[in-house]
Amino acid sequence: MSKIDKKVLIFIVFSIFVLLAVLINSSSHDIRIGGLYISFEEGTTEKYARSVIDESNLREDIKLDYNIDHLHNQYYLVVNQDKKSVLYNELMKANIWIRDEEVIKKGDNYIIVVSKSIANNKDFLDILSKQDLQLKKFVNCHIYFSKQPKDWVSYDKGQKIKKELLEKDKILRVALDDIEG
Secondary structure (H helix, E strand, C coil), X not given: CCHHHHHHHHHHHHHXXXXXXXXXXXXXXXXXEEEEEEEECCCCCHHHHHHHHHHCCCCCCCEEEEEECCCCCCEEEEECHHHHHHHHHHHHHCCCCCCHHHEEEECCEEXXXXXXXXXXXXHHHHHHHXXXXXXXXXXXXXXXXXXXXXXXXXXXXXXXXXXXXXXXCCEEEEEEEEEEC
C-alpha cells in the first residue's frame, strides 16, 4: 500500500469515528424527558410523595398522579442476600422465573419486582408463605413536567434527577418518561 493510500485510509477511518461521535452525541441531546415514573414503598401517602417531590426541587409547575395502577409490574418483595438465594432456588424448582433486571439493590436488601401474573400464581404464593415473605404493592406515581416541549428536560438531566430520587428512603424505582425529540 502506498503512502497516499495509507493517508486516505487513515483519513476515512478518522472521519467515520468523528461522524459516529457526532451522531451519538446529538442523538442523546434529542431525547427529552417529559416526566418520571416513581415507585414508592407500599403504604406511602400522597402527602409524603408530594413532599419528596417538592424537596427535590424539580420545578414548581409539575403535575403528580398519585397511585396509578397501569404499570405492568406492580408488586415487589424485600429480601436480604441469604433469603434471595433460598427464594431463587425455590422459584427455580417451581419453574417460576424472575429476570435479573427485575432485582434492585437498595441498601443491604434486594427489591425483587414481581409481575401481576407471577403475583397471582398459587405456587409462587405458597413459596412466599413457606419462606415467610410478604408480597407488597408499589405506590406508583407519574410526574409530568408539562405538556409543553419547552418545559421538558434533557435526557442527561433526567438521569441526574433519577439518581437523586433513588437515594431517597421510600423510593424504590424511577423510570424516565422520555419523548424522542
